[in-house]
């Protein structure tokens with residue numbers, strides 16, 4: 667019963683995240699006007715704005731101009747719902763669950779904006795500070811050193827790597843957006859889990875580059891957004907970080 671509600675809630679929030687992903691980089695309001703077709707500007711009627719179901723009813727076409735609606739919208743909705751279920755299983759119905767939801771929403775919007783525009787808007791990072799502050803208050807300021815070390819360590823670490831990349835490749839490989847995003851991740855996860863998240867980000871980006879290179883989908887020196895990989899690493903570290911770290915330490919020592 668609760669799982670069903672979590673899924674429906676996840677789909678609805680995912681639908682709102684689509685609005686944020688579309689409008690924030692265009693500097694449009696995220697609350698007004700109602701959703702419209704990006705092609706013909708036709709305002710969606712209530713029944714055309716139901717997550718997933720409307721897409722299936724309309725068979726992926728705008729009811730007015732029949733332009734194909736990007737599959738990305740339904741993908742974001744389903745992904746949001748899936749992550750909400752995973753977070754619910756992890757935290758249960760707690761305030762931590764609510765805060766983790768806020769952070770995951772920030773991560774999702776950052777990911778899809780970074781893929782399309784290669785920017786990480788500051789206002790999104792600021793929303794991500796809310797769950798970080800909550801966490802520092804809930805564990806107590808004197809017990810928060812791991813989070814502050816995480817924020818400074820990962821921020822400065824990514825900054826140094828980005829500067830090194832600039833010197834070696836004579837062009838920007840990672841931007842200040844990535845530096846700030848890494849600092850936020852460190853602030854939220856603490857330095858141990860944060861380090862794992864960044865390691866997973868580098869690992870997954872290397873794997874993706876190795877997969878894509880032979881197919882000429884990307885070329886050497888092409889700028890690939892790093893935000894999505896940071897997001898992937900963060901989600902894995904949030905959900906399974908302690909298990910991964912303990913297993914790793916047991917295998918090594």
Ligand SMILES: [Zn+2]
Pocket residue numbers: 703704705706707708728729730731732733
């Ligand atoms: Zn249309």
